[in-house]
Amino acid sequence: MTQTSKALAEADWDFITVKLLAYAKRKVFRLSWSNAGAVSTKAEDLVYEAINRVLSGERVWAQEKHPDLLIFLYGVVKSIVSHDVKSSHNLRTEKLPDTLERQNSIPKVGPEGQDYIDRLLSSVCGDDDLEELVLHIASGYTKASDLAEQMKMPIQEVYRLRERLQRKIEKIKTGSKKEATL
Amino acid sequence: MRDEQVNSDSDTLESLAAFLWPDDESVEATAELLKASGVDVDGTVSAVKRQVAAMVEHNRLATLRAARDEIAAAKAKLQPIPKKSRQEMLGELKKQGRMVARKMNLTLDDLSDEQVISAYEDLKQAEQLDDQ
Numbered sequence: 293m294t295q296t297s298k299a300l301a302e303a304d305w306d307f308i309t310v311k312l313l314a315y316a317k318r319k320v321f322r323l324s325w326s327n328a329g330a331v332s333t334k335a336e337d338l339v340y341e342a343i344n345r346v347l348s349g350e351r352v353w354a355q356e357k358h359p360d361l362l363i364f365l366y367g368v369v370k371s372i373v374s375h376d377v378k379s380s381h382n383l384r385t386e387k388l389p390d391t392l393e394r395q396n397s398i399p400k401v402g403p404e405g406q407d408y409i410d411r412l413l414s415s416v417c418g419d420d421d422l423e424e425l426v427l428h429i430a431s432g433y434t435k436a437s438d439l440a441e442q443m444k445m446p447i448q449e450v451y452r453l454r455e456r457l458q459r460k461i462e463k464i465k466t467g468s469k470k471e472a473t474l
Numbered sequence: 475m476r477d478e479q480v481n482s483d484s485d486t487l488e489s490l491a492a493f494l495w496p497d498d499e500s501v502e503a504t505a506e507l508l509k510a511s512g513v514d515v516d517g518t519v520s521a522v523k524r525q526v527a528a529m530v531e532h533n534r535l536a537t538l539r540a541a542r543d544e545i546a547a548a549k550a551k552l553q554p555i556p557k558k559s560r561q562e563m564l565g566e567l568k569k570q571g572r573m574v575a576r577k578m579n580l581t582l583d584d585l586s587d588e589q590v591i592s593a594y595e596d597l598k599q600a601e602q603l604d605d606q
Binding site for chain 1: 483484485486487488489490491492493494495496497498501504505507508510511512513514515517518519521522523525526529530533
């Protein structure tokens with residue numbers, strides 16, 4: 293067994309899988325609302341695919357260069373997502389001439405993303421705490437401890453708000469899927 | 475103006491994602507947040523562990539296959555062992571200090587002709603393999 297195989301066999305896969313799922317979820321969330329609209333893949337599938345590529349040797353983990361396996365796997369997930377987005381974007385623009393838009397294939401948030409943010413703001417409208425939370429997040433605060441300080445409330449309350457916000461987002465997502473199938 | 479709007483929305487989505495599924499929480503807390511978003515954490519962890527176990531097994535079998543092939547290749551290179559008399563073979567076995575008969579509670583002289591030939595061939599093959 294090579295040193296890399298041994299390190300892979302002995303890695304803490306509970307830790308790595310959960311952290312990688314969170315990373316993939318952030319990527320999917322961000323990109324599923326971008327103008328590309330290309331990422332329909334689930335975080336679970338992305339993680340499974342990324343780990344499979346490393347275990348099978350399709351993506352070679354050079355330990356000397358990337359000692360942290362998790363960080364290396366972040367890169368693999370990122371490259372899978374980028375490839376999917378570019379493929380989808382190229383499919384949609386293949387009949388277009390080489391415009392600046394085609395060259396800039398990394399998606400930015402377009403109308404769908406703006407619509408999503410608008411819908412999110414509408415959904416929290418009237419709920420003072422959630423509204424304030426979203427505004428602070430939009431200002432760049434992402435850590436629960438910072439938000440607790442900003443909102444002058446115990447961190448446990450921020451955790452509760454996070455659960456409520458997640459439920460709102462799930463509702464928006466479900467609503468979007470229903471609209472898409474109509 | 476348009477670019478500012480685009481970047482602002484992009485940053486908001488990044489920030490939202492970072493707040494909802496942060497990377498600085500404990501594994502347990504992160505798993506709970508993911509589950510609340512409908513992510514199949516336990517199923518994914520199990521699937522990954524099965525993948526890793528399959529890789530370990532694959533590598534183990536590959537190592538065994540490589541070792542077996544190496545031994546087979548070495549054996550293929552063995553020279554024929556010259557025929558000798560029982561006394562000559564016993565002499566060499568004794569000279570080498572091989573206690574071939576020990577596990578059978580016999581002395582070398584008590585071995586049958588077939589046992590002497592077998593022990594002698596084993597000895598000679600081992601010497602050739604050592605040389606290789």
